[in-house]
Amino acid sequence: MALKxxxxxxxxxxxxxxxxxxxxxxxxxxxxxxxxxLGHYFQGPVGVSSHVGIDDTxxxxxxxxxxxxxxxxxxxxxxxxxxxxxxxxxxxxxxEWNTHSQMLDNTAKWIAEEADKFNIPIDKLTSSQAQSSxxxxxxxxxxxxWGGNHWDCGSQFPIDDVLDMARGxxxxxxxxxxxxxxxxxxxxxxxxxxNYFGPPDKSNNWHDxxxxxxxxxxxxxxxxxxxxxxWTIDVDGIYGPQSMAVCKQFQAEKGLHVDGLCGPKxxxxxxxxxxx
Numbered sequence: 001m002a003l004k005x006x007x008x009x010x011x012x013x014x015x016x017x018x019x020x021x022x023x024x025x026x027x028x029x030x031x032x033x034x035x036x037x038l039g040h041y042f043q044g045p046v047g048v049s050s051h052v053g054i055d056d057t058x059x060x061x062x063x064x065x066x067x068x069x070x071x072x073x074x075x076x077x078x079x080x081x082x083x084x085x086x087x088x089x090x091x092x093x094x095x096e097w098n099t100h101s102q103m104l105d106n107t108a109k110w111i112a113e114e115a116d117k118f119n120i121p122i123d124k125l126t127s128s129q130a131q132s133s134x135x136x137x138x139x140x141x142x143x144x145x146w147g148g149n150h151w152d153c154g155s156q157f158p159i160d161d162v163l164d165m166a167r168g169x170x171x172x173x174x175x176x177x178x179x180x181x182x183x184x185x186x187x188x189x190x191x192x193x194x195n196y197f198g199p200p201d202k203s204n205n206w207h208d209x210x211x212x213x214x215x216x217x218x219x220x221x222x223x224x225x226x227x228x229x230x231w232t233i234d235v236d237g238i239y240g241p242q243s244m245a246v247c248k249q250f251q252a253e254k255g256l257h258v259d260g261l262c263g264p265k266x267x268x269x270x271x272x273x274x275x276x
Contacts, residue, residue, distance in 0.1 A: 001059065002109075002113065003059060003060065003061055003106065003109050003110060003113060004059055004060040004061070005052070005060075005061055005062075005063040006035070006036075006039075006060060006061070006062050006063065007063050008035075008036070008039030008040070008042070008043065008062050008063070008064055009043070009064065009065075010039070010042035010043055010049040010064040010065055010071075011043070011045075012042060012046065012047060012048060012049035012065075012071075012072050013049055013065040013066075013069040013070060013071055013072065014069065014070050014072075015069060015070060016068070016069065016070045016079050016080075017070075017079055019079035019080050020080065020118075021067075021080060021081065021082050021118045021120070022080050022081075022118075022120065022133070022134070022135040022136075023077060023080055023081040023082070023120075023125075023130060023134075023135075023136070023137075023138060024081070024082055024083075024084075024111055024114050024115060024118075024120055024136070024137045024138075025074055025077065025081045025082070025083045025084070025137075025138055025139070025140060025143070025147075026083075026084055026086065026107065026137070026138075026139050026140070026152075026153050026157075026159075026162075027050065027073060027074075027083060027084065027085045027086065027139075027140045027150075027152050027153065028085070028086050028088045028089055028090045028092075028140075028152040028153045028154065028157075029053065029085045029086065029087050029088065030089055030090065030152070032053070032085075032087055033055065033087050034055050034057075034087060035052075035053035035054065035055045035057065035060075035061055035062030035087060036062065037087075038050075038053040038055075038062060038064075038085060038087060039053060039062045039064055042064045047072065048072050048073055049064055049065050049071045049072050049073060050064055050065065050071050050073045050083050050084060050085040051063065051064065051065045051066075051067060051071045051082050051083050051084060052064065052083075052084045052085070052110060053084070053085045053086075053087060054084055054085070054086050054087065054103055054106045054107050054110060055086075055087040055103060055106075056087075056100055056102045056103050056106075057102070057106070058102055058106075059106070059109075060106075061084075061106055061110060067082055067114070067117060067118075071083050073085070074140060074143055074147040074148055074150075075143075075146065075147050075148035076146050076147065077130075077143045077146060077147040077148075082114050082118065084107065084110055086103060086107060086153065087103070088100065088103065088153070089154070090150075090151055090152040090153055090154035090157075090217075090220075090221075090224075091154060091220060091224055091235050092154060092156060092157075093156050093224070093227070093228060094156045094158070094228070096156075097156060097157060097158055104158065104161070104162055104165065105165065107162055107166075108162050108163075108165035108166040109166070111137060111162070111163070111166040112166045112167075115137075115166070120135055120136060120137075121135060121136055122136070122137060122163055122166050122167050123135075123136035123137065123163075124136065124137055124138070124159060124160070124163055125137065125138040125142060126142070127141075127142045127143075127144055127187075127188045130142040130143055130147075131143060131144055131146050131147075137159075137163060137166075139152065139153045139157065139159060140152045140153065141153070141187055141188075141221075144188060144190060145190060149190055149217070150217060151187070151217040151218060151220065151221045154221070154224065155187065155221055155224055155225050155228070155271070156224065156228060185271065185272070186267060186268040186270070186271035186272055187221060187271070189218075189264040189267050189268070190218055191207065191218070191264075192205070193263075193264055194263075195207060195263065196261040196262055196263040197218075197219055197222065197239040197243070197247075197261065197262040197263075198239060198244070198260065198261040198262070199239075199240075199244070206261075207219065207239065208238065208239045208240070209236075209237045209238040209239050209240075210238065216237035216238065217237070219237050219238070219239050219243070220235055220236070220237040222262060222267060222270055223235040223236070223237070223243060225270045225271060226246055226250065226270060229270070229275050230275065231246045231249075231250070232246075233246045239262070243262075244260035244261075245260070247260045247261070247262050247266060248260040250266070250269070250270070251266060253276065254269050254273050256269065
């Protein structure tokens with residue numbers, strides 16, 4: 001059954017400039033918890049929008065920008081993307097996403113409908129594919145700096161389960177909750193290779209969530225992943241004494257250089273090393 005799309009038109013859109021849609025992109029709204037509230041936000045002079053908003057309402061989503069127009073939510077990727085904002089948070093863990101099976105079901109159905117409309121395969125793209133010429137489905141994080149350098153939908157979002165549901169969405173069956181942990185592939189390190197999370201020092205390479213970088217989204221992503229691994233750590237985007245202490249213990253456990261500074265090697269191990 002097709003989704004019911006409730007129109008809440010946003011004035012924040014423009015033409016695609018002749019570009020063809022090749023990406024289906026998923027985001028988290030990071031605030032609004034209903035598609036109505038999100039739509040009302042996009043109706044203001046905020047300079048941002050999305051094509052649709054998805055919450056826990058069975059079989060119903062909000063539609064803010066028509067498919068044939070460009071929504072304003074992923075920077076340079078906007079001309080080639082059709083995009084949805086989930087009324088959720090990128091910091092949600094696996095268990096929290098499990099409690100929103102209706103939202104995931106709506107998301108899967110929306111992906112299937114957009115894939116059919118634009119003749120896009122329901123394939124998960126890597127970051128390099130999404131940022132080059134790949135055709136398929138990705139999350140905002142996969143767009144990197146080209147797409148605004150965000151980290152949604154978060155490391156615990158069950159993208160593989162949602163795509164499996166989208167591929168079978170015409171079967172009419174019920175939607176099972178996510179049942180397996182996310183991929184062990186580390187998200188891209190979006191800083192130069194000599195940069196790291198750590199306190200201010202005499203270099204220009206540090207990022208602590210307060211300065212030394214233009215956002216703290218990657219620190220939050222790392223903290224969220226470490227929390228998922230079982231460490232006691234606040235997911236606040238601030239790389240302070242607690243984060244450094246966890247980092248040192250993790251580095252010692254995994255045979256890394258122990259300095260409490262999270263660089264690309266420590267970052268990758270947070271996803272790729274076995275949980276012990």
